[in-house]
Amino acid sequence: MKExxxxxxxxxxxxxxxxxxxxxxxxxxxxIVLTWKGGSLLLEAVQLNHQAWWIWxxxxxxxxxxxxxxxxxxxxxxRKNLTRIDALQSPWIWQFFSARFFLLLILMIxxxxxxxxLAHGKILLLIPVGVLDLSIAWALLISFPAFWLxxx
Numbered sequence: 687m688k689e690x691x692x693x694x695x696x697x698x699x700x701x702x703x704x705x706x707x708x709x710x711x712x713x714x715x716x717x718i719v720l721t722w723k724g725g726s727l728l729l730e731a732v733q734l735n736h737q738a739w740w741i742w743x744x745x746x747x748x749x750x751x752x753x754x755x756x757x758x759x760x761x762x763x764x765r766k767n768l769t770r771i772d773a774l775q776s777p778w779i780w781q782f783f784s785a786r787f788f789l790l791l792i793l794m795i796x797x798x799x800x801x802x803x804l805a806h807g808k809i810l811l812l813i814p815v816g817v818l819d820l821s822i823a824w825a826l827l828i829s830f831p832a833f834w835l836x837x838x
Contacts, residue, residue, distance in 0.1 A: 700779050705771045709782040710833025717826035724819030733814035748820025756828030764832035
């Protein structure tokens with residue numbers, strides 16, 4: 687194995703703090719991307735039907751649902767991941783999430799992409815997919831501080 691001459695550690699081994707920062711950065715980036723994606727889908731729905739004022743309700747609905755998800759589901763999930771990180775003996779940079787979570791993340795991204803493509807041009811699909819994306823986005827953004835506060 688290669689030795690890092692500066693730190694005297696095995697190459698690729700990082701601190702728990704570095705894993706927490708990486709996990710938090712990925713979590714936050716996901717929230718930003720999904721906010722943009724969900725907002726874009728809802729704006730597309732508005733463009734398809736300018737007179738339907740109720741489409742605008744998708745924005746606060748997504749944010750409200752996201753807040754509930756963030757506090758009830760995502761913050762406990764973040765804490766569980768932080769506990770897992772703290773238990774690692776010699777963490778590698780890729781261990782900021784578990785292997786199972788990476789698999790689920792790939793599946794979620796694929797499903798989200800498929801739903802978005804299916805929804806384009808269809809107002810009755812754009813709204814629920816946009817609300818779903820916004821709710822996940824805001825759950826990520828609301829739960830992100832769990833990583834930031836635990837980075838010691």
